[in-house]
Amino acid sequence: MKKTLAVGFVVAMFGIVSTASAATSSGTLTVTGTVESSISLTIESAGGTTSGTGTAAASSDLGNISKFGSAPTGFTLARGASNWTLSSTVGVQVVKANLTSTDYTLTAQLGSAPASGVAWKLNGSTLSDSAATTLTSTGTYASTGSYSWDIVIADSAAAAAIDNTINFTAASN
Amino acid sequence: MKRLSALAITLLVLLASTRPARAEKRRATAPPADDSVAIAFIDVDSSDASMTAAGSEAWIDLKTVTHAGVAGERMTRMRRRIGIRLLRANGLALGTATISVRLESWDGRATFRIDGKQLSSTPLLIAIRAAVGPVMVYTLDIDVPVSATEGALAASIRWEALVE
Numbered sequence: 477m478k479k480t481l482a483v484g485f486v487v488a489m490f491g492i493v494s495t496a497s498a499a500t501s502s503g504t505l506t507v508t509g510t511v512e513s514s515i516s517l518t519i520e521s522a523g524g525t526t527s528g529t530g531t532a533a534a535s536s537d538l539g540n541i542s543k544f545g546s547a548p549t550g551f552t553l554a555r556g557a558s559n560w561t562l563s564s565t566v567g568v569q570v571v572k573a574n575l576t577s578t579d580y581t582l583t584a585q586l587g588s589a590p591a592s593g594v595a596w597k598l599n600g601s602t603l604s605d606s607a608a609t610t611l612t613s614t615g616t617y618a619s620t621g622s623y624s625w626d627i628v629i630a631d632s633a634a635a636a637a638i639d640n641t642i643n644f645t646a647a648s649n
Numbered sequence: 650m651k652r653l654s655a656l657a658i659t660l661l662v663l664l665a666s667t668r669p670a671r672a673e674k675r676r677a678t679a680p681p682a683d684d685s686v687a688i689a690f691i692d693v694d695s696s697d698a699s700m701t702a703a704g705s706e707a708w709i710d711l712k713t714v715t716h717a718g719v720a721g722e723r724m725t726r727m728r729r730r731i732g733i734r735l736l737r738a739n740g741l742a743l744g745t746a747t748i749s750v751r752l753e754s755w756d757g758r759a760t761f762r763i764d765g766k767q768l769s770s771t772p773l774l775i776a777i778r779a780a781v782g783p784v785m786v787y788t789l790d791i792d793v794p795v796s797a798t799e800g801a802l803a804a805s806i807r808w809e810a811l812v813e
Contacts, residue, residue: 499685499686499811501688503688503809505690506706507791508711508802511800512715514716573716574795
């Protein structure tokens with residue numbers, strides 16, 4: 477008799493549970509897109525009075541420069557027999573995103589033809605405005621590469637502004 | 650006594666076996682209960698055309714995801730506001746529900762957060778006693794780490810409302 481009662485009680489409880497169960501509704505939010513790889517180049521440092529470091533468009537002001545004057549901030553000045561050289565470094569960093577490439581190639585090119593008697597050099601190579609110069613073909617991502625930067629000015633160069641732009645280009649390998 | 654017990658058991662078994670059949674019949678013939686609740690997605694950022702809402706289904710197309718952050722940022726974050734409204738079949742804005750969210754499927758390229766809480770395949774409780782009727786707005790953050798490989802990104806996020 478006790479066993480019978482026990483069975484009856486269990487059945488009754490199931491009935492109560494099933495009528496008290498909560499209702500569930502649902503919705504679905506689908507997200508789609510395409511992840512594209514990319515790289516980013518920033519100028520991290522340069523001689524002169526710089527602005528915009530840490531971005532892709534930095535500028536460096538050397539002020540008034542002369543062979544027998546003092547070197548601009550961040551530069552050294554070396555006087556030769558017929559010319560003089562301002563030397564510093566440029567720090568360039570390239571970072572990658574969503575890319576499997578392990579290194580990159582970095583080139584530099586002048587934005588305009590240099591003033592007569594003025595040569596712009598990076599890593600010892602003279603830059604021009606007509607062709608890009610390779611600075612490295614095995615650049616390490618997320619590491620600031622330091623490149624020597626020389627501006628060689630002939631004594632015969634006219635006293636005038638030497639303004640120019642160095643365009644850096646990084647390409648993933 | 651034994652006969653009485655056997656009779657009681659037989660009656661209970663018969664009752665138990667016939668009730669589901671009756672219930673089935675009722676379900677087949679009766680209209681849906683008026684107090685049922687449905688989830689509806691609401692496009693709350695009309696200026697952002699990336700979301701398409703159609704009742705209990707919605708679609709966000711991120712299109713092309715390109716890392717544009719500054720050096721040192723380890724991910725690309727996209728943020729969308731998601732509007733949710735609980736609707737009763739009978740039209741009454743009464744009662745509350747518990748809302749949970751989980752990832753139904755995803756390709757591993759991104760992590761998803763609702764109001765800062767990371768989603769997984771385990772339901773995440775985001776609202777207790779959410780009112781039926783008004784639009785509730787949640788923030789969905791989609792983070793693609795820079796280490797993720799390029800390619801198609803796809804995920805399905807399941808929202809569930811449990812009516813109390």
